[in-house]
Amino acid sequence: MAILEVNEVTGGYTRKPVLHGLTFEIGKNELVGLIGLNGAGKSTTIKHIIGLMNPHQGEIKIGGVTFSESPEAYRKAFSYIPETPILYEELTLREHLELTAMAYGLDKDVFEARSAALLKEFMMEKRLNWFPSHFSKGMRQKVMIMCAFLVEPSLYIIDEPFVGLDPIGIRSLLEQIEERKANGASVLMSTHVLPTAEKYCDRIIVLHEGKVRAQGTMDDLRKAFNRPKATLDELYISMTEERDYEQHA
Amino acid sequence: MNNMREIWGSRFGHYMTELQKYMKFVFTGHLAIVMLFTIGAGGYAYSEWLKEVPATFPAALLTAVIIGLALAIGTPVTLLKPADIVFFLPMEGKLKGYLNRSLRYSFISQLPLPFLLFIVAAPLLAATAIAEKPQIYLTAFVILLVKWLYVDIDYHYRHANDGHGIWKDRMVRFVLGAVIIYVTLASNPLFIPAVGAVIVIYYLYWKKRSNEKPFPYEHFIMLEQNRMMRFYRFANYFTDVPHLKGSVSRRAWLGFLMRPAKFGLTTPQRFLLTRTLIRTDDNFWLWVRLTALSVLGIALIPFPFVIYIFSGALAFATSIQLVYALRAGNDFRMDNLFPEAKDTRAPAIRKTVSAFQLVQAAAVFVTAVIVTGISVTPIIVTAVVIVVSEITIRFSDKK
Known part of the structure; x- marks a missing residue:
């Protein structure tokens, strides 16, 4: 059964839609990469999925329910890591974790065990009582990642996670993702770091001008672009050139 | 726009619009009512107290200290921006025209505080029979002159010392200011030129020292940013100021x-x-x-x-x-996503x-x-x- 179903979704900020009849699915245990040029509609897609925007048409289901059917169950099924870390300046790192645990109804024991492991993994144990104003961009990102992973939902939605993280942070993140996948969770990850996407993602969705330009495994994509040996980087560039060609034609 | 005078002019225009934009909220806000009450109640209590104030009350000394403080505080309004450290650097020679305008505005904007305090003190001075009308006018004139010099001294001191140890300068100016106000009120007109001369010498000294130094952009830019932040924070009590990062303390x-x-x-x-x-x-x-x-x-x-x-x-x-x-605000917060039924x-x-x-x-x-x-x-x-x-x-x- 698919964890996330995006069905013929058309939507945008104004009446003029940014997304046009978007359709894709994410199955259990899948890590799916969402890639596309700036302005292709990645962030808008994510905003629709997390329920911050309502589609004009079509529907989105997480764990089999739409947002309007049950906001609580819908939200409980995923956690989200935004592109820019959004922290509460007035809460310490520990309080961010506690707040998340309270919101998602974790027990104290579960909270203690999970947070201890995450703090160790991301090397933030010594910063429990720090406020965000003292964190670097990468540390702020780590706080967001830890909060999202603390919840252990069935779906992780991660927007451009690698910017600002140091190499060890990136490795930890990828290890965590692999581990969660092994335990049955799914991940939707938007990124511009294509070699990483190519290496780690089970499937890739290429967005272009608010439509799904291509989706599937690397082999599927190579076939779709008719470039049998190309890397994801090369496929991406060729898509750009295609667009230039369209613009000049 | 190479002309520094023009740059000051256009910045000043923007600054005034910005001030007006927020002051509008300040004067129509809830706190305005509170201030009205406070001033009313304070004024009433003050006037009642004036009826029975003893003749021995040290009104001249108190006035001198308060006006001295009001004269010594105040920071220059330079309207400098962070980018100026790059773009103004080749034009340091022309900076004078810009700064003269900035100091003139600083003087005008800082003048009301000591004057208002003096107006408040005037009935007390009259009640304790310290000052007659001519003396009141003379003191007002002295306040004007001293403030005019002080704005320049403050600027030259900051320039000469990169803004370090400004409290020392303020202490000196507070003492000199309080003394000159006191001798003016205490009818020792001969002492006025004496203290005045000390202030002028102090001014000339720092003016000379500042001429030996390059313009400390960093200090003045930081000063300006802090000043605007204070204003925005103040305005934020009355309306939502965008981009204002509220500071946080652990408490x-x-x-x-x-x-x-x-x-x-x-x-x-x-x-x-x-x-x-x-x-x-x-x-x-x-x-x-x-x-x-x-x-x-x-x-x-x-x-x-x-x-x-x-x-x-x-x-x-x-x-x-x-x-x-x-x-406050429509900004996205993580709790927007928390799983809650309502x-x-x-x-x-x-x-x-x-x-x-x-x-x-x-x-x-x-x-x-x-x-x-x-x-x-x-x-x-x-x-x-x-x-x-x-x-x-x-x-x-x-x-």
Whole structure:
């Protein structure tokens, strides 16, 4: 059964839609990469999925329910890591974790065990009582990642996670993702770091001008672009050139 | 735009629009009413006190000290921007035209404070028979001259020392300013030129020293940014100022008010909001200020009826501003995504502000008992605070 179903979704900020009849699915245990040029509609897609925007048409289901059917169950099924870390300046790192645990109804024991492991993994144990104003961009990102992973939902939605993280942070993140996948969770990850996407993602969705330009495994994509040996980087560039060609034609 | 005078002109235009934009909110805000009450009550108490002030009261000394302080404080308004450190660098020679205008404006904008204080002090000086009319005019003229020199001294001192140790300069100027005001009031006109000469020598010394140094862009830019931040923070009490990053303090001494996390099926909003209220400087000091004002009012206002109105108005101002501050903004917060069947934030805001207003009510009650003893006044004023707060919180709830 698919964890996330995006069905013929058309939507945008104004009446003029940014997304046009978007359709894709994410199955259990899948890590799916969402890639596309700036302005292709990645962030808008994510905003629709997390329920911050309502589609004009079509529907989105997480764990089999739409947002309007049950906001609580819908939200409980995923956690989200935004592109820019959004922290509460007035809460310490520990309080961010506690707040998340309270919101998602974790027990104290579960909270203690999970947070201890995450703090160790991301090397933030010594910063429990720090406020965000003292964190670097990468540390702020780590706080967001830890909060999202603390919840252990069935779906992780991660927007451009690698910017600002140091190499060890990136490795930890990828290890965590692999581990969660092994335990049955799914991940939707938007990124511009294509070699990483190519290496780690089970499937890739290429967005272009608010439509799904291509989706599937690397082999599927190579076939779709008719470039049998190309890397994801090369496929991406060729898509750009295609667009230039369209613009000049 | 190479002409530095033009640059000052256009920046000054922008600055004035910005000031007007926010001052509009300041003068129509809740605090304006409170200020009106305070000034009214203060003025009344002052005039009553003037009727019976003893002739031996050290009015001249007090006036000299207060005016001296008002003369010594104030920072230059340079309207410099961070990018100037790059773009103005090749034009340092032409900076003078820009800075002269900036100092002229600084002088004009700093003049009202010592003058207003002097106007307030004038009836006291008359009541204690210290100063006659000509002397009042002479003092006003001295204030004008001293402030004019002080704006320049402040600038040259900062220039010469990269802004370090400005408090030393302020101490010196405070003492000189207080002395010259005192000798003017105490009818020692001969001493005026003597102290005046010292001030002029002090001015010339720092002017010479500053000429030996390159212009310290970093200091003046930082000064300007801090000044604007203070203004925005002030304006933020009355309206939402975009891009204003409210500063946050841990306030560990209030830790006992911030209950620890409760796990299991709880709503985290109170956990979050209590911390937001206590740790965000703007919100917290707003509450402290308005509560202190309420307490002061009870201590100083002699009529119970006026106390009820005063404390009620403050309870209204506090509750409504806290509710708005906590609700603030359409920015995305992570709690927007928390799995909850219904909105738990609005009721949590109500409860949090209610709890804070109960503390205000308690402060009011204790003060009223101390001032009036056990009577109906403490009970009524406390009831007024609680009832007004609750009504305000409930009615401001609707978006």
